Amino acid sequence: MEFANVIIPLSLDGVFTYHIPKELQNHIQIGQRVVVSFGEKKLYTAIVESLHNKNPELYKTKEIYSILEDYPLVTQKLIEFWKWIAEYYMCPLGDVYRNAFPTALKLESETFIRKTSQNISWEDLDEKETFVMQNLEIKTSINLKEIEAFLAKKYIIPSIKSLYEKKLIELDEQIIEKYKPKKITYVKLNPIFENSEIFQKALVDINRAEKQREALLLFIKMQQQRATFIQKKMLVEQSSPSVVKSLIEKKYLQEFQLQKDRLEEYDDHIEDSYKLSSAQSEVLNEIENQFQIYSTVLLHGVTSSGKTELYFQLIEKQILNSRNSLFLLPEISITTQLVTKIKKRFGDEVGVYHSKLSQNERVEVWKNTLDNKYKVIIGARSSIFLPLYNIGLIIVDEEHDSSYKQTEIKPFYQARDCVQILARQNDAKVLLGSATPSMESFYNCEQGKFGLVELKERFGNIKLPEIEMVSLCKPTLTPNISYRLQEEIHQCLTDKKQVILFHNRRGFSPILECNNCGHSPTCPNCDVTLTYHKVSSTLRCHYCGYIMAFPNSCPSCHSHALETKGIGTQQIEEEVKHLFPDAKIARMDVDTMKRKHAYEILFENMALKEIDILIGTQMVTKGLDFEEVQLVGIIRSDSLLNLPNFRAEEKALQLLTQVSGRAGRRKEGKVLIQTFDPENPFYFFIKENNYHLAKEGILRERKEYLYPPYFRLIELTFKHKNNEKVKKAANIVGDYLKNYIQEPLILGPEEGLIPRINNQFIYKILLKYTATKSTKNSKKYIKEAISKLHSLSSFRSVKIDVDVDPS
Numbered sequence: 001m002e003f004a005n006v007i008i009p010l011s012l013d014g015v016f017t018y019h020i021p022k023e024l025q026n027h028i029q030i031g032q033r034v035v036v037s038f039g040e041k042k043l044y045t046a047i048v049e050s051l052h053n054k055n056p057e058l059y060k061t062k063e064i065y066s067i068l069e070d071y072p073l074v075t076q077k078l079i080e081f082w083k084w085i086a087e088y089y090m091c092p093l094g095d096v097y098r099n100a101f102p103t104a105l106k107l108e109s110e111t112f113i114r115k116t117s118q119n120i121s122w123e124d125l126d127e128k129e130t131f132v133m134q135n136l137e138i139k140t141s142i143n144l145k146e147i148e149a150f151l152a153k154k155y156i157i158p159s160i161k162s163l164y165e166k167k168l169i170e171l172d173e174q175i176i177e178k179y180k181p182k183k184i185t186y187v188k189l190n191p192i193f194e195n196s197e198i199f200q201k202a203l204v205d206i207n208r209a210e211k212q213r214e215a216l217l218l219f220i221k222m223q224q225q226r227a228t229f230i231q232k233k234m235l236v237e238q239s240s241p242s243v244v245k246s247l248i249e250k251k252y253l254q255e256f257q258l259q260k261d262r263l264e265e266y267d268d269h270i271e272d273s274y275k276l277s278s279a280q281s282e283v284l285n286e287i288e289n290q291f292q293i294y295s296t297v298l299l300h301g302v303t304s305s306g307k308t309e310l311y312f313q314l315i316e317k318q319i320l321n322s323r324n325s326l327f328l329l330p331e332i333s334i335t336t337q338l339v340t341k342i343k344k345r346f347g348d349e350v351g352v353y354h355s356k357l358s359q360n361e362r363v364e365v366w367k368n369t370l371d372n373k374y375k376v377i378i379g380a381r382s383s384i385f386l387p388l389y390n391i392g393l394i395i396v397d398e399e400h401d402s403s404y405k406q407t408e409i410k411p412f413y414q415a416r417d418c419v420q421i422l423a424r425q426n427d428a429k430v431l432l433g434s435a436t437p438s439m440e441s442f443y444n445c446e447q448g449k450f451g452l453v454e455l456k457e458r459f460g461n462i463k464l465p466e467i468e469m470v471s472l473c474k475p476t477l478t479p480n481i482s483y484r485l486q487e488e489i490h491q492c493l494t495d496k497k498q499v500i501l502f503h504n505r506r507g508f509s510p511i512l513e514c515n516n517c518g519h520s521p522t523c524p525n526c527d528v529t530l531t532y533h534k535v536s537s538t539l540r541c542h543y544c545g546y547i548m549a550f551p552n553s554c555p556s557c558h559s560h561a562l563e564t565k566g567i568g569t570q571q572i573e574e575e576v577k578h579l580f581p582d583a584k585i586a587r588m589d590v591d592t593m594k595r596k597h598a599y600e601i602l603f604e605n606m607a608l609k610e611i612d613i614l615i616g617t618q619m620v621t622k623g624l625d626f627e628e629v630q631l632v633g634i635i636r637s638d639s640l641l642n643l644p645n646f647r648a649e650e651k652a653l654q655l656l657t658q659v660s661g662r663a664g665r666r667k668e669g670k671v672l673i674q675t676f677d678p679e680n681p682f683y684f685f686i687k688e689n690n691y692h693l694a695k696e697g698i699l700r701e702r703k704e705y706l707y708p709p710y711f712r713l714i715e716l717t718f719k720h721k722n723n724e725k726v727k728k729a730a731n732i733v734g735d736y737l738k739n740y741i742q743e744p745l746i747l748g749p750e751e752g753l754i755p756r757i758n759n760q761f762i763y764k765i766l767l768k769y770t771a772t773k774s775t776k777n778s779k780k781y782i783k784e785a786i787s788k789l790h791s792l793s794s795f796r797s798v799k800i801d802v803d804v805d806p807s
């Protein structure tokens with residue numbers, strides 16, 4: 001084939017045709033990485049999408065410069081999947097590639113500089129320029145990143161520019177491979193000593209150097225014991241660096257290097273599977289029966305019913321059938337507990353993939369997946385993009401969790417939905433599991449698309465915790481702890497049990513307000529009030545990062561009557577510490593969990609009962625399984641219900657059910673919900689632990705107001721720094737769409753909930769369509785409307801984000 005269509009990592013639709021030079025023509029396959037130039041001389045790593053002989057008529061094709069390895073890193077199936085994502089989520093294919101593929105494998109075109117032949121007159125250079133030139137005396141070519149090591153960032157470009165103008169340097173574009181597999185150094189005996197006579201003679205020779213002789217004998221012993229290569233490090237640890245060095249210098253030992261996967265190999269013992277309870281076995285049978293009929297089954301199992309064990313046993317059966325499994329979790333960092341459990345069961349045949357991995361680690365998991373080294377891959381939503389092979393089962397645990405939806409970077413995909421496509425490609429089954437399934441999944445069961453299996457009892461037949469409402473209208477002991485809650489915490493501590501307290505806001509008192517004029521400082525770039533951070537004594541914008549020092553007086557009326565309001569987890573912690581000075585208290589929120597291994601340390605401390613009271617945000621609601629937690633307290637549940645989103649009630653229901661589920665997992669526990677509105681009928685179902693009835697109510701409303709799951713949504717977001725312009729743009733698109741789609745199926749344009757973020761004004765249009773009918777049409781109209789708008793040059797700068805199935 002003479003031509004290749006390639007995917008380029010830029011926000012561009014479709015593929016681009018390049019000519020394959022003769023010498024590469026027999027070496028290029030679909031899915032391979034190639035280097036091409038695009039735009040002004042910039043180099044990119046592209047992925048070959050197809051090969052053909054059609055010379056494009058309208059333009060002259062450029063050449064593919066080179067290939068980066070002689071085998072594909074992306075499977076054909078994966079390319080198909082990327083295309084589906086691009087199509088369904090209305091996102092450029094280049095964006096899908098950019099997001100789905102590890103950064104370190106997308107070689108960057110970095111600007112390198114090198115010396116010209118011009119004579120340097122050192123006295124004409126300033127200090128910074130001298131630094132750069134001195135470095136170029138040592139290394140022929142360096143890139144701007146390397147210069148950062150000895151020059152402050154702000155001076156780099158000016159200095160380079162100046163040297164460039166003096167013609168002392170030239171720019172050199174060069175590709176660098178970022179990924180460097182880690183090598184481990186081993187030592188082996190010099191092969192001449194395989195002959196035992198020579199070896200005996202050598203031992204005599206070395207007699208005078210007693211340490212070296214010992215080390216050599218030690219090495220022999222180690223090798224006999226292990227029958228594998230001996231790491232140099234191990235020998236050095238038991239002897240000394242200088243002794244090992246001498247042995248190598250005197251040619252007794254030889255050094256050599258081998259590549260090792262950076263991800264630690266698991267070498268602890270492997271656990272057996274548990275014996276299932278009769279309820280669990282029934283459910284396991286039922287799931288397998290339903291898989292005969294449905295390709296997707298929803299497992300609705302109450303909290304602590306032992307769903308994890310069912311997943312594991314299903315994975316084991318896949319392994320017996322020589323098929324692999326993909327196990328998705330909402331956010332891997334929160335689920336350290338589960339990763340540990342799964343590794344104990346399946347050893348190092350488990351691949352782990354998530355956003356906290358380093359770039360190098362990602363590349364390794366990618367390559368290992370491609371080489372079919374894992375029987376199980378466990379990971380966050382991005383693992384759906386791995387080059388999966390031979391997948392027989394896909395498990396989506398906590399399927400209701402909103403972090404399956406990507407919201408910040410394109411594509412705005414929902415992993416729980418995307419696995420349907422993967423399942424079809426691989427002829428695999430999908431198991432969605434949750435104690436609080438999403439409305440969408442229930443609906444799909446009702447529609448006969450998914451099977452439904454229920455596990456209604458907790459493992460060990462422990463009762464679900466008793467739930468008690470506590471009114472905050474009555475006086476409380478401290479601002480956020482009622483007398484009842486204090487009493488129950490006290491009881492729990494006396495019984496040597498653990499407590500979890502949940503509050504959905506981190507920080508201290510988030511808002512600063514003037515008691516004189518009511519002013520709250522707002523962000524100059526966004527229409528939001530600034531958040532008070534006690535530790536740094538600053539006010540910050542959580543949207544654009546703006547920071548200002550804590551003001552001495554009110555910026556508006558200059559009075560000194562400034563007061564902090566609102567409550568965060570830090571404040572709760574202070575109150576609890578005050579009430580229970582002897583208790584061991586820990587906090588779990590974004591601020592405390594930043595440190596490396598923070599999760600592991602916290603979980604270990606919980607398990608060892610080094611913590612009596614754990615206070616936290618959403619993080620404490622997800623999947624934690626600690627035997628000794630007897631009481632869960634919800635500090636203020638009202639704020640959960642007041643979110644301006646059609647999913648508010650569903651999310652509140654799920655969150656309260658989930659956090660309650662952390663209590664009494666071995667012995668019946670207790671939950672206290674503090675609220676200003678204890679009579680709200682919403683709490684009725686929570687108290688009764690009746691998820692089904694609560695769900696019915698929510699579904700009825702969704703149907704009435706034309707929301708998912710009965711209708712699907714597409715949200716258009718318009719952004720521009722000029723308010724008038726963006727408003728006009730939204731109206732033009734809105735008017736066009738209204739030719740085809742009428743109210744109530746189109747809402748807006750309306751100002752965004754936060755009308756301005758980072759100095760960009762925001763407008764939104766919401767489209768609704770029935771899941772069955774007009775998918776294709778709605779998307780077609782949207783594309784037409786946007787391209788019509790962007791054909792008007794004055795609106796080309798208005799940014800439009802399309803979000804299909806927004807969360």
Ligand SMILES: Nc1ncnc2c1ncn2[C@@H]1O[C@H](COP(=O)(O)OP(=O)(O)OP(=O)(O)O)[C@@H](O)[C@H]1O
Pocket residue numbers: 274275276277280301302303304305306307308309434435459623624625661665
């Ligand atoms: N067959 C079994 N034998 C022994 N222990 C079991 C068995 N099944 C489950 N367990 C234990 O019961 C506890 C609860 O199980 P698990 O964490 O899987 O619940 P879950 O259904 O995932 O709950 P949640 O939805 O709240 O996360 C765990 O500690 C688990 O080890």
Ligand SMILES: [Zn+2]
Pocket residue numbers: 523524525526541542543544545546758
């Ligand atoms: Zn801001």
